[in-house]
Amino acid sequence: MSMMEGPDAARFGELVRLHTQGRRFLDREEERRLLEEGVTRYRLRLDEARGIVRSAAAEGEMSLEHEVNASAAQLLKTLADRRSRIARKDFDKTVAFYRARAGRNLTSMDAQRRVKRLMEESELKPARSGRIIRTRRWYRQIGE
Secondary structure (H helix, E strand, C coil), X not given: CCCCXXXXXXXXXXXXXXXXXXXCEECHHHHHHHHHHHHHCCCCCHHHHHHHHHHHHHHCCCEEHHHXXXXXXXXXXXXXXXXXXXXXXXXXXXXXXXXXXXCCCCCHHHHHHHHHHHHHHCCCEECCECCCCCECHHHHCCCC
C-alpha cells in the first residue's frame, strides 16, 4: 500500500494541503500537530503521515523547520574557524539564509534567536567583534 492509497490517507493529504496553503514555513510544533492528527484521527502510520506532510511541503515549496535547522547548522559549521568560532558577519549571513529558507515569515529577531540556539547546540562560540574594543556583546544582546 503506497502512501496516498486509501480514503484516510487521501483525506489527511487534503487536510495537510489546506493547513499549509499559502504558507512558506512549517515549524516543529505545527508539524507535530499535523502528524498527531494523521496518526490518531486518520489511523495512519507515523511514516505515512510524515511522508504526506513532506509531499505537501514539496508541492507548495514550503520549508519544514527541522530541515531549515539542519541546513543552517551545517552552514554554521562550515563558516566556523578552526577554533569553532563564528564571526558576526557570518552569523548575519546565516540569519539571512534562515530567513530566506523560512520564506521571510520570521522576524529578524526570531531568526537570530533560532540561529543562536543552533550555535549553542553545535557548541560553536561567537568571535569577538568591534573596531576599538573587541567584545562578544553583539551575541549576548540577542534575546533568548
